[in-house]
Amino acid sequence: MSNTDTLSPTPRSTVKRLKDRARTDRADLYEILDAALICHLGIVVDGSPVVLPTSFARSGDTLYLHGSTGARSLREALAADVSITVTLLDGIVYARSAMHFSMNYRSAVVFGRCRQVSGDEKAAALQSIVEHLAPGAWDVVRQPNKRELAATSVHAIDLTEASVKMRSGGPGDDLSDIEAGGVWAGVLPLQQSWGDPVTSTDLEPGVDVPEHVRHRPVTTLGR
Amino acid sequence: MSNTDTLSPTPRSTVKRLKDRARTDRADLYEILDAALICHLGIVVDGSPVVLPTSFARSGDTLYLHGSTGARSLREALAADVSITVTLLDGIVYARSAMHFSMNYRSAVVFGRCRQVSGDEKAAALQSIVEHLAPGAWDVVRQPNKRELAATSVHAIDLTEASVKMRSGGPGDDLSDIEAGGVWAGVLPLQQSWGDPVTSTDLEPGVDVPEHVRHRPVTTLGR
Numbered sequence: 053m054s055n056t057d058t059l060s061p062t063p064r065s066t067v068k069r070l071k072d073r074a075r076t077d078r079a080d081l082y083e084i085l086d087a088a089l090i091c092h093l094g095i096v097v098d099g100s101p102v103v104l105p106t107s108f109a110r111s112g113d114t115l116y117l118h119g120s121t122g123a124r125s126l127r128e129a130l131a132a133d134v135s136i137t138v139t140l141l142d143g144i145v146y147a148r149s150a151m152h153f154s155m156n157y158r159s160a161v162v163f164g165r166c167r168q169v170s171g172d173e174k175a176a177a178l179q180s181i182v183e184h185l186a187p188g189a190w191d192v193v194r195q196p197n198k199r200e201l202a203a204t205s206v207h208a209i210d211l212t213e214a215s216v217k218m219r220s221g222g223p224g225d226d227l228s229d230i231e232a233g234g235v236w237a238g239v240l241p242l243q244q245s246w247g248d249p250v251t252s253t254d255l256e257p258g259v260d261v262p263e264h265v266r267h268r269p270v271t272t273l274g275r
Numbered sequence: 276m277s278n279t280d281t282l283s284p285t286p287r288s289t290v291k292r293l294k295d296r297a298r299t300d301r302a303d304l305y306e307i308l309d310a311a312l313i314c315h316l317g318i319v320v321d322g323s324p325v326v327l328p329t330s331f332a333r334s335g336d337t338l339y340l341h342g343s344t345g346a347r348s349l350r351e352a353l354a355a356d357v358s359i360t361v362t363l364l365d366g367i368v369y370a371r372s373a374m375h376f377s378m379n380y381r382s383a384v385v386f387g388r389c390r391q392v393s394g395d396e397k398a399a400a401l402q403s404i405v406e407h408l409a410p411g412a413w414d415v416v417r418q419p420n421k422r423e424l425a426a427t428s429v430h431a432i433d434l435t436e437a438s439v440k441m442r443s444g445g446p447g448d449d450l451s452d453i454e455a456g457g458v459w460a461g462v463l464p465l466q467q468s469w470g471d472p473v474t475s476t477d478l479e480p481g482v483d484v485p486e487h488v489r490h491r492p493v494t495t496l497g498r
Contacts, residue, residue, distance in 0.1 A: 094324035101317035241470030
């Protein structure tokens with residue numbers, strides 16, 4: 053499959069229900085991945101699914117994961133296809149009837165097989181993961197040494213097969229409930245923000261909270 | 276397995292890495308489930324994992340999911356074991372070295388087989404899901420009718436097998452990096468809050484935003 057501007061419609065990445073929520077633009081996929089701080093990695097262990105939260109980063113058409121070389125989840129992720137899901141919850145949709153309550157969200161489900169990366173790609177992937185977690189940090193901290201690199205696995209998955217869904221706006225109530233009236237309907241937005249930085253108790257005096265921490269933009273959290 | 280105050284240590288629910296982050300108190304599991312608005316449901320479809328975000332609710336020792344009777348994910352969830360994961364991200368841990376960056380989080384991974392529920396349990400489960408999504412709403416909205424109930428599947432999973440992990444506090448930097456000094460280290464907390472309610476454009480005049488929306492506590496989002 054080639055990396056075009058649209059996402060490839062394989063059977064498992066084709067949205068079957070509530071199709072009006074489906075998006076097929078690659079730009080939508082990238083926006084969701086870039087706005088989220090964690091993903092949920094789904095693997096199959098002994099025939100059963102296991103879903104684990106983990107950090108990640110996107111670089112171009114590739115998504116990177118990392119972890120300890122001893123982590124079973126990463127070993128399993130090389131042996132069979134995985135599913136990597138990112139969800140941004142934007143608000144709660146209050147309806148006039150119980151079964152029309154909903155959520156406004158943006159989600160991406162990536163499918164594929166991981167490959168283990170090494171050398172320059174591994175170093176660049178670790179940089180992108182740290183920069184995704186903490187923009188501006190990489191250049192001011194001690195970078196990975198040989199021992200740390202050897203103890204860390206980095207996996208890559210090509211962003212070729214993915215499904216993207218989004219919901220926004222108010223409730224889709226039945227006409228009869230709208231006409232009946234008397235019940236408030238709308239959206240309660242969910243917002244994220246950074247709190248005040250908490251300095252480590254073991255930090256020596258005289259080191260200020262750096263600009264990239266103190267004024268970290270909230271835009272990376274999504275709308 | 277009996278529902279005791281501790282979680283059952285089956286092989287797949289036993290935390291193998293970073294064991295100091297593991298919790299085995301049932302109360303910790305419930306606190307995480309109750310604070311989260313969405314879960315990630317992992318199923319196996321044609322041998323491969325699929326991870327989907329969905330709403331849920333806990334009621335006692337049971338977790339409930341719901342969806343359209345036409346949703347393949349819910350049908351698959353009856354045919355084999357599932358994994359249901361909830362993650363609350365509490366902050367970003369800034370370290371003195373790249374490989375010690377981390378996240379403060381609370382997560383729960385539930386394992387087991389879903390069973391389809393009906394009758395009174397189904398009605399109560401739908402109420403708990405709506406109330407988890409929108410506390411205070413159930414009693415003021417139109418409740419499900421026969422047609423809606425018939426079109427909705429509700430699944431239950433017993434909270435007998437689960438693993439809980441939490442990380443809090445500052446970075447675990449190497450002593451040599453701490454002694455080298457000069458790099459800020461600490462935690463940037465991530466906070467959630469409710470925005471201003473957005474009333475539906477099709478709402479008739481004169482219906483105020485109700486108290487349970489206007490003053491929805493942020494405590495349900497976790498710390």
